[in-house]
Amino acid sequence: MTDSPILDVPGAVPAPDGSPDQGVPWHFGDPFAEQRAAARKVAVVDRSHRELIAVTGPERLAWLHLVISQHVTELADGAGTEALVLDSQGRVDAHMVLAHLDETVWLDTEAGAHATGARGGRQSLLEYLESMVFWSKVELRDATAERAVLSLVGPDTDDLLTRTGLPAPAGPYAVAGAEGVIVRRMPVGVDLLVPRDSLTGWWDRLTSEGARPMGSWGYEALRVEAIRPRMELDTDDRTIPHEVGWVHVAAHVAKGCYRGQETVSKVHNVGRPPRRMLLLHLDGSPEVQPETGDPVLLGERTVGRVGSVARHHELGPIALALVKSSVPLDAELHAGAEDRVVQAAIDPDSVPEATPGLGREAARRLRG
Template sequence: MPERGELVTLPGAVPPQDDASPDQGVPWHFGDPFGEQRAAARSVAVVDRSNREVIAVPGEERLSWLHLMISQHVSDLHEGEGTEALVLDSQGRVDAHMVLAHASGTVWLDTEPGASATGARGDRQSLLEYLIAMKFWSKVDPRDATDEIAVLSLLGPSAPSLLESVSLPAPASLYAVAGTDVLVRRMPGSFDLLVPRAERLAWWERLTNAGARPMGSWGYEALRVEALRPRLGVDTDEKTIPHEVNWVPSAAHVAKGCYRGQETVSKVHNIGRPPRRMLLLHLDGTADTLPATGDPVQAGERVVGRVGTVAQHHELGPIALALVKRSVTPDTPLTAGGASAAIDPDSVPPDTPGLGREAVRRLHS
């Protein structure tokens, strides 16, 4: 079995310099992080994301059981389909985020390293321990599959043709899953490849030999920030609810019921006004240092949010995701960790229209 950090030792690979990075064990970049981003934007790049944990859920009741455990509607998830989902606590706050792929009688869940959830007694458990504890008499058998499966991601407009060149399918619809030994799942802006971990290096070489440029987590994270895609534990804190980070409806279904935290999801969706919202900040590139994850976002002396992912983008320069109070207007001058910051107005999500109290207010106005 190859070591999980095998690709970090490839020629030209630079490991993360921050010991606290959630991407320890995968390459940070390959010598030219901006060139890697440009390749992903204009042609195709491949990223090692094999630090993600993978959980396999086989068993004849896998769909009906998962339907009760997670925030997404999966009771009718067909073979060859995938989705995103969350585990919430009883107050509707996000415990875990995962991406699903249903294939060959198994639902594969890939999630962040060290994913955990709040147990029945209020204690923190690994996500796998939580799922096992909730098994009861259901005909399912969740197991750790991280030593079986590794995740690689392809980004860029040429990704479909490159997949074809290495005899892999390129699913046409979002979250569709295809393949046998290697599963290919279409994601927003990318394709995830779930490859046998023992063949990870061989597939990396096959993809790069076919024309995919190696890209590290630096470039992947910068493009994720540009696309306003949150990352659990970086762009979220212990109070985050799904609406604040655009996980409704992509990862949380507002109408299915029967899952922990559903009341909060439904209530906030109907009101249409979460207390905070995730925004893209443009940072002052002349500052000596950039903010760090967890630093305060301030309007004058008032703390109005927290910094999430901070990235250096090949076109936008220094940018960050931040959770900011929804009362803050897009033209408000801000500082993030002491550096000047401006809200990208295109990142401001609209309030949910025509629902709940807002609908009643308009009816009587």
């Protein structure tokens, strides 16, 4: 994927080397002001580095139902959801968001998304899905060159959509289309799947109507606050859906016939997961911060793994972490490795409920 043309917008700063958000703007000069605009009004984020797959054909829903973790046989036109691909042990291979509109299911996922093939090797997500078609009447294509993702975040999102002539779908994951744009309501904000050749035009149109440009720095901080996991950052090669709040959200516990379903059902019905994803408040006095993959320590003992690390405009430095379920919520923790170890405290509001929801109060407040 080539760099986004939005990087040519005045003030756009590219993401640093090694960032999963390379190719799109990291910020536009003031990431904290961008976050405040998203919390109080509305901001637009370039997420055009995400990959898209289009699924068509008369058996698209029945076939998808067999290969992903979500129940989609009755996914209505104008509806969306989240879903996973699991390996045979129930560990998460890939996460995707769906939008069903006009006889096409659009899957958008992380750049470089992959899955475990039938023989154990790693394949791109598209290659894996193609290998599972067999005789089903479906067609798949790489749609990354066709459409790009822009995200709107903030309480004024619906007003902005109206001003730009786009629909404002009601309800979680509701989908609508106009002017060649697919609009999908998300737990945090609204996603627009715009024609890629019109990406700059839609960016200009949205910003001219009042959306503040926001980079991935700000978007990631709001995602972490809302406790929304991200593949490869908040997951490792042992992660099961229950640990990161994807049961019910992206993995159906009652339907059978998908790889890894036995683990999903067993953990849901007879036990708690070995780890749970929590929000950590980090000591902001040192100049250093932990990095993704660093350990979470209780005394000298490793009790978790650091995931996404962010600097929030109100909360300061925060992180998502997979922490052993046995760790007390008031434990005095440290996060980091080598010379970047800082004190960390668990946010008690981040403790998942018995039935996972779609995020904490921040997600509801930021839903556009």
